[in-house]
């Protein structure tokens with residue numbers, strides 16, 4: 453996904469109207485949860501680290517912080533609230549389309565204290581606007597969409613900031629409890645069958661779904677088998693040890709070129725020491741855990757592994773059918789486990805744990821097909837290019853999704869431990885370049901039935 457540009461509203465979209473008070477409470481809770489996370493990610497390092505660039509792939513954390521406030525000001529204060537601009541002078545600095553990430557440290561950015569107080573001031577006024585604005589009428593306000601969009605935007609930057617934390621060097625700045633273990637992993641089949649037939653993909657009713665998830669439409673998907681859990685580090689290590697990175701035949705041509713150019717030998721953050729594979733995770737070096745889903749692999753690596761295993765990546769439609777289709781009811785559900793929101797028993801979301809849970813965990817989160825950990829843990833690469841659904845209409849601005857459609861970006865599904873529930877649904881679509889490795893990406897494989 454991308455940083456967001458300035459708003460240029462267009463087009464209507466369909467959405468249910470819900471009870472205004474329930475929507476307001478939901479919006480307030482989502483905004484507060486996001487700010488709690490932003491505060492933790494930015495208070496856990498000093499001002500020097502906040503303003504430093506830890507990788508040319510990322511913005512300084514202080515840029516994300518003020519950008520979060522600026523987007524909230526543009527949408528919730530100026531657009532929804534009709535308020536006068538607080539800081540029109542900084543709009544350009546925080547326009548993601550104006551300045552690539554690598555150039556952001558050289559901009560005259562707000563200092564950490566200024567960025568904090570700006571974001572806090574915007575938030576106070578945004579809550580006033582939320583309390584006094586009817587949620588309905590304009591498409592942007594229907595079901596409180598604008599507030600949900602801004603909460604999702606902040607959470608998406610919280611995920612981006614967590615990637616920056618992973619890329620930074622130095623001692624650990626973050627800590628979290630361990631995720632739950634897998635209770636019945638040994639008894640689980642390696643793959644599950646999803647019979648052929650049509651299913652409903654995408655949504656026309658989820659109130660805070662983004663434009664690229666819309667509209668709901670029927671898809672014919674032939675029968676296929678899909679891994680019960682994401683591919684583990686142990687399985688991926690077998691690929692490495694079988695010459696995965698030295699044999700061209702497993703790789704797409706661009707992937708092989710990437711392996712050669714960057715001398716890739718393993719997932720990002722892995723290294724070998726005295727015959728053992730170690731990895732660095734948020735400032736801690738530890739043995740690679742065998743039963744944890746593999747993380748920080750590019751699409752090319754996922755694709756090569758699948759070919760080596762005599763399998764393939766699932767298409768995006770296959771992934772969503774495995775996750776949402778309920779054959780007994782003949783309909784698609786919001787999540788693999790049903791229509792209820794995620795809970796800590798169902799999925800590893802929200803940076804509650806700073807790693808994926810072992811393969812086979814979260815039995816309560818499995819889909820009717822029997823596949824588990826589809827939501828949370830690791831983003832899952834699919835074989836599909838990021839393309840619009842039939843009937844797609846850009847909303848609320850073209851730069852949210854439309855400019856990224858095409859063969860350059862591959863779709864990832866299901867969210868990771870770094871994603872909050874507000875920005876993770878059975879229909880949610882993420883996209884990125886096939887070379888990306890610093891993101892919290894893993895995969896599972898599939899084959900034709």
Ligand SMILES: [Fe+2]
Nearest residue numbers: 454455456548
């Ligand atoms: Fe953004």
